[in-house]
Amino acid sequence: MENLEREFSTLAGLIGEKARAVMLWNLLDGRAYTATELAICADVSAQSASNHLSKLIQANILQVKNQGKHRYYSFSNPEVAAVIESMAGLLSLGNEQREVKRTLPQPGLRLARTCYDHLAGKLGVEMSEAMLQKGFLTLAHQQYEVTTLGLGWFNDLEIDVAALHCQKRLFAHPCLDWSERRPHLAGALGAAILQTMLEKDWVRKVKNSRALLCTAKGQKALKQSLGIEF
Amino acid sequence: MENLEREFSTLAGLIGEKARAVMLWNLLDGRAYTATELAICADVSAQSASNHLSKLIQANILQVKNQGKHRYYSFSNPEVAAVIESMAGLLSLGNEQREVKRTLPQPGLRLARTCYDHLAGKLGVEMSEAMLQKGFLTLAHQQYEVTTLGLGWFNDLEIDVAALHCQKRLFAHPCLDWSERRPHLAGALGAAILQTMLEKDWVRKVKNSRALLCTAKGQKALKQSLGIEF
DNA sequence: TTCATGGTTCATTTCAGGATGAAGTGTTTT
DNA sequence: AAAACACTTCATCCTGAAATGAACCATGAA
Numbered sequence: 001m002e003n004l005e006r007e008f009s010t011l012a013g014l015i016g017e018k019a020r021a022v023m024l025w026n027l028l029d030g031r032a033y034t035a036t037e038l039a040i041c042a043d044v045s046a047q048s049a050s051n052h053l054s055k056l057i058q059a060n061i062l063q064v065k066n067q068g069k070h071r072y073y074s075f076s077n078p079e080v081a082a083v084i085e086s087m088a089g090l091l092s093l094g095n096e097q098r099e100v101k102r103t104l105p106q107p108g109l110r111l112a113r114t115c116y117d118h119l120a121g122k123l124g125v126e127m128s129e130a131m132l133q134k135g136f137l138t139l140a141h142q143q144y145e146v147t148t149l150g151l152g153w154f155n156d157l158e159i160d161v162a163a164l165h166c167q168k169r170l171f172a173h174p175c176l177d178w179s180e181r182r183p184h185l186a187g188a189l190g191a192a193i194l195q196t197m198l199e200k201d202w203v204r205k206v207k208n209s210r211a212l213l214c215t216a217k218g219q220k221a222l223k224q225s226l227g228i229e230f
Numbered sequence: 231m232e233n234l235e236r237e238f239s240t241l242a243g244l245i246g247e248k249a250r251a252v253m254l255w256n257l258l259d260g261r262a263y264t265a266t267e268l269a270i271c272a273d274v275s276a277q278s279a280s281n282h283l284s285k286l287i288q289a290n291i292l293q294v295k296n297q298g299k300h301r302y303y304s305f306s307n308p309e310v311a312a313v314i315e316s317m318a319g320l321l322s323l324g325n326e327q328r329e330v331k332r333t334l335p336q337p338g339l340r341l342a343r344t345c346y347d348h349l350a351g352k353l354g355v356e357m358s359e360a361m362l363q364k365g366f367l368t369l370a371h372q373q374y375e376v377t378t379l380g381l382g383w384f385n386d387l388e389i390d391v392a393a394l395h396c397q398k399r400l401f402a403h404p405c406l407d408w409s410e411r412r413p414h415l416a417g418a419l420g421a422a423i424l425q426t427m428l429e430k431d432w433v434r435k436v437k438n439s440r441a442l443l444c445t446a447k448g449q450k451a452l453k454q455s456l457g458i459e460f
Numbered sequence: 461t462t463c464a465t466g467g468t469t470c471a472t473t474t475c476a477g478g479a480t481g482a483a484g485t486g487t488t489t490t
Numbered sequence: 491a492a493a494a495c496a497c498t499t500c501a502t503c504c505t506g507a508a509a510t511g512a513a514c515c516a517t518g519a520a
Contacts, residue, residue: 007321009251016246021239035467048509050468061320069466069517083320086313091237139370142404142413174372183372265497278479280498299487299496
């Protein structure tokens with residue numbers, strides 16, 4: 001038992017160091033970053049960053065991919081992102097009292113953002129709920145499933161549901177949103193939806209942020225296909 | 231945005247210090263501990279512990295209750311416990327390769343344990359799944375609901391579902407189990423079930439551990455009421 | 461080949477944050 | 491009242507982990 005306890009505390013320590021925490025936070029947008037990029041956003045020297053990153057790699061929190069002279073770092077799996085994201089939930093909790101008074105920082109983030117590789121925030125939650133309500137998805141045993149009706153809808157979006165099912169990662173599971181406190185669609189299907197929406201220019205990534213903005217085209221499309229006013 | 235980032239990194243740092251991480255880990259059993267008890271299990275002096283604890287209080291991670299000359303520390307809310315528990319999920323991930331070889335530490339913990347105030351481990355997961363399958367519960371929108379059929383079942387156990395609904399805390403939501411990687415029942419209802427099972431002597435707490443053992447009486451009752459072999 | 465760039469490694473130094481000791485507060489016991 | 495206990499506070503010390511500087515290794519471009 002002390003074994004688990006020790007492993008836990010070292011893991012927590014690994015995540016808990018300032019520079020490393022900032023790096024992990026920035027990686028939440030699902031992109032892979034080079035070592036220097038992460039060094040810059042954590043405000044440490046390249047050597048320092050390299051040191052931190054190697055520790056995170058060793059703990060299997062991150063993975064690296066070599067590409068020419070660049071090394072791209074990213075989460076080793078979506079579970080890590082989910083944990084980091086869930087920790088953020090404690091933040092807003094602590095501020096609950098003040099929450100009424102001051103407007104929350106980064107309203108953009110609350111409205112729509114990427115959570116690792118899928119959509120989160122108000123938009124993500126509302127889309128997920130609309131898809132359930134319209135009968136495109138069902139939720140059972142902590143897993144979303146696509147209905148026959150839904151298959152047609154996804155087909156219209158040129159999303160190949162069958163192919164997504166074959167991936168080794170989880171197909172479609174709920175992910176708890178820290179800003180909305182409600183679940184939204186994650187997993188392979190969630191990632192595919194975000195990708196499609198970016199390709200169709202329904203949403204655009206905001207420079208250096210996880211925030212997304214919904215284009216006029218996107219608003220129209222969402223209104224039409226899911227009945228969402230955004 | 232840097233605001234959130236900074237808040238996150240300080241929070242992560244708060245959780246990530248060795249002594250504090252061990253304290254939080256130990257608090258996972260849902261009990262409230264005195265400062266000295268926590269000092270002992272984290273293997274630090276009383277002053278040190280006091281210092282750590284006050285930081286955790288300030289961050290709203292823990293709460294204290296004065297009781298005579300003792301001060302009892304516990305999580306300020308179930309969400310904190312859920313986050314700590316979810317971090318443990320990354321541990322087993324890292325060990326996945328080795329997992330096949332060595333037998334896992336603490337098989338007891340995997341079989342049945344407390345997760346803050348409810349049941350987790352194989353027993354917790356199997357009970358939750360059986361209750362869904364028997365039609366006592368349904369899962370929708372990341373929330374369990376008790377069916378009419380289920381109302382009778384809970385009534386037989388002398389669990390007052392209506393009263394639980396009135397509590398301010400979440401009624402019944404899924405909590406991801408790090409050892410089983412499947413969801414189990416948490417929230418007010420989950421807490422009530424564990425309490426009842428302890429009172430009826432279906433399960434007993436193991437000394438100084440989050441592990442639970444299932445009594446012969448409990449095995450018989452579970453077999454009868456939910457069809458679970460344990 | 462040479463140079464520039466992106467990245468890592470290692471040996472050394474520095475310092476933030478935890479540990480410690482002494483003193484102080486409040487509570488219970490006798 | 492006094493003593494014992496549970497705990498906190500403060501001022502100081504100390505250490506382990508991060509930062510730094512100097513090489514070093516690849517890759518790619520000139």
